[in-house]
Amino acid sequence: MELFTKSSAVRLRSCHEKYLFAVDDEKTVRQSSDGTSRQSVWTVEMVPRKPNFIRLKSCYGKYLTASDSSFLLGMTGQRVIQTPPFRQAEHESDWEPIRDDLPVKLMSWNGKYLRGNGGSPPWKNSVTHDREPNMAATKKWILWTVETVECPEKVSFADRFSSPASSFNSSVSSDESNHESTVKKSSSCGSSNSIGSDPGSVSSPKLMFTPTMSGTLSPKPTEYQQMEFFHNAKAVRMRNVHEKYLMADEDEETVTQDRTGSDKRARWTVEPVRGSFEVIRLRSCYGNYLTASNERFLLGATGRKVVLSKPNRLGSSVEWEPVREGSKVKLRTRYGNFLRANGGLPPWRNSATHDSPHSSDSFLWDVDLIEILAGTGPPALAPMTTPAPHRKPSSPPMSRTSSEKYVEELTESLPKSEGRVIYYHIADVEGHVEDESAVEYALTFKGNSVEQLTQALREETSMDDVVVCTRNPLNGKLFPLRLQLPPNNGTMHVVLVPSTT
Incomplete structure (x- = not known):
């Protein structure tokens, strides 16, 4: 007590x-x-x-x-x-x-x-x-x-001025521990001490601030520099792990992925949000905003639709918080989900959703600065009309023949050489798959053990208690995978069954 x-x-x-x-x-x-x-x-x-x-x-x-x-x-x-x-x-x-x-x-x-x-x-x-x-x-x-929580009345102030890196760098490294202890002595507000956990663990967030000459709190310079990239940007392109760009569809409602980075639909205008240092809006070439909707992408799946919208009142659904992870960026909604570029087979392929975070690379984005605000210095990259050689689209932006389009689509559909492709169905509580003739979900898996595959599928589906099964080719019955996976990264077809069945 x-x-x-x-x-x-x-x-x-x-x-x-x-x-x-x-x-x-x-x-x-x-x-x-x-x-x-x-x-x-x-x-x-x-x-x-x-x-x-x-x-x-x-x-x-x-x-x-x-x-x-x-x-x-x-x-x-x-x-x-x-x-x-x-x-x-x-x-x-x-x-x-x-x-x-x-x-x-x-x-x-x-x-x-x-x-x-x-x-x-x-x-x-x-x-x-x-x-x-x-x-x-x-x-x-x-x-x-x-x-x-010490000085809880200061937390709202900290929320307003902390950079996205404060959440990513919640675990303070040893070389910063002395500096942080000094800050805590100067101003204890905004810090948190974990009871019942390791105070140095990632699960014990600490807001990282330094006192200024006036006695108020301000973000550390390194955090400010990480966010400064977006505040200096007028327009950006965002490229995902599939080497495709976030794209506004011509219907002015759908958000997709495409390899043609020189297309105007890959351009997103950056708008700051008044009164919030760490949050931005992204406006498409059609004037609509990148929006995290509440509508599920597929019934039974965790991901929700990312769409283009032009609300009468700009609210939290069109606000995104860039969170830096190494050289890449994640975009977080105001409700804790992250922008995700989906792969696999249709309807997932080339779609964009927002979902709860896990270890998948599909949440990571490379951001290309294609236009800067006036007075902030020269652009870091070439204009959008002439992308860098290693980022040029696989086909020119001009009209292509049907055979060229077919070759590109065929190339996109082939799995990458790294890892193996796992196709899976999800069974009900009785172990039955509703429609096995339907398109399977797909996952690229780079491990080699059943335990690693089970963990990857649990993270992908957000289902904690499942058993990975395969069908006996003789009688069609399901049995759990218990031995090593087949060699040579061969493609596999599995069924996820709730462990309570």
């Missing part, structure tokens, strides 16, 4: 390395990887006449509440929401910290536990309260690591 009594505000991190997050509709609660946002900070309040209970208040002034409505019909889990103060049923906002050991459990008013769910949608990233799990795979879902 002293973890909470000694702290005015905390962050709660689940076993999925995601934070308890208050959504800006001021009602929903979910998990998010963004631990630097004020939406992941919860103010601790003691409950009068109940010394063992606390209440957690979000940045919107609403309380974390264990409701009595079911999350899904027929399931035991119930919704956890935000509710305003002075409600008649205030006891539903009371939580009792249970500390058998670190991390902690939070028990609701009806004896259930706050639970950060994993698995596939709609469970993924959801938060419920439920009885203690019996399965070993889900026992950790009710465990939470508590991170104290």
Whole structure:
């Protein structure tokens, strides 16, 4: 209990390395990887006449509440929401910290536990309260690591002026530790200390700021330089791991990928967002904005559509936060997803979605500066009409013969020599595939063991509890893969079956 009594505000991190997050509709609660946002900070309040209970208040002034409505019909889990103060049923906002050991459990008013769910949608990233799990795979879902937040009133200030690199460089290297300790002594606001975890781990984010002469906080110079690239840019091109460019389709609604980088549709105008240093908008040649929609790309898949739109009011759906990763960049939505260039077979091939991050290279983008703002110096690259030789399109932008188009399409469809292509279907809970004649999903896999393949497919599908199976060529029955994969990087066809079947 002293973890909470000694702290005015905390962050709660689940076993999925995601934070308890208050959504800006001021009602929903979910998990998010963004631990630097004020939406992941919860103010601790003691409950009068109940010394063992606390209440957690979000940045919107609403309380974390264990409701009595079911999350899904027929399931035991119930919704956890935000509710305003002075409600008649205030006891539903009371939580009792249970500390058998670190991390902690939070028990609701009806004896259930706050639970950060994993698995596939709609469970993924959801938060419920439920009885203690019996399965070993889900026992950790009710465990939470508590991170104290010093000066929580400063977190919104930090959110506004921190660069994207602050989230990427959340784990501070040893050569910066002395500098950071000095900063903490000068100004402790904006830092966080993890309780129940390694303070030097990646899962313990630390906002990296330096005090200025005036005593206020400002981003470190290295972080500013990383973001300065976009603030100096008037227009950019973005190339993905498939060597294709992010492209605005002629229907002025669809976003695709294409190899023709000299096309005007590959040009994106950079617009800064007033009052936010780290966020930009990207406008296509048609005047529409790159938009992270809420519509699912395919039913049952985690990815959501990225489209072109021209809303009457420019909101968070058209705002993107560049996050640097080495020499490349990820583009993060305001809700924690990342812009993804899909490969494989149709309908995935050449599509763009936004999805939760994992280890795939499909979230990484090379950014070509093709026009800079006036007065910021000479352009770093040649104009868009004459791309560098190693980035020229495989075919000239002029009209091509049908045979040339066929050759290009055939070349694109061939798998790369690195790794093997894994084609897979997803079975239902009874082990049946609805339509095996339908097009299979595809994944390029570079490992050589069944364990690595299973992990790669779990990350690709966001399904935690699946078994990779193959069909017996004699009787057509499914059996789990247990030995080494076939040699010579041969193509494989597998079926993902929920492990509970």
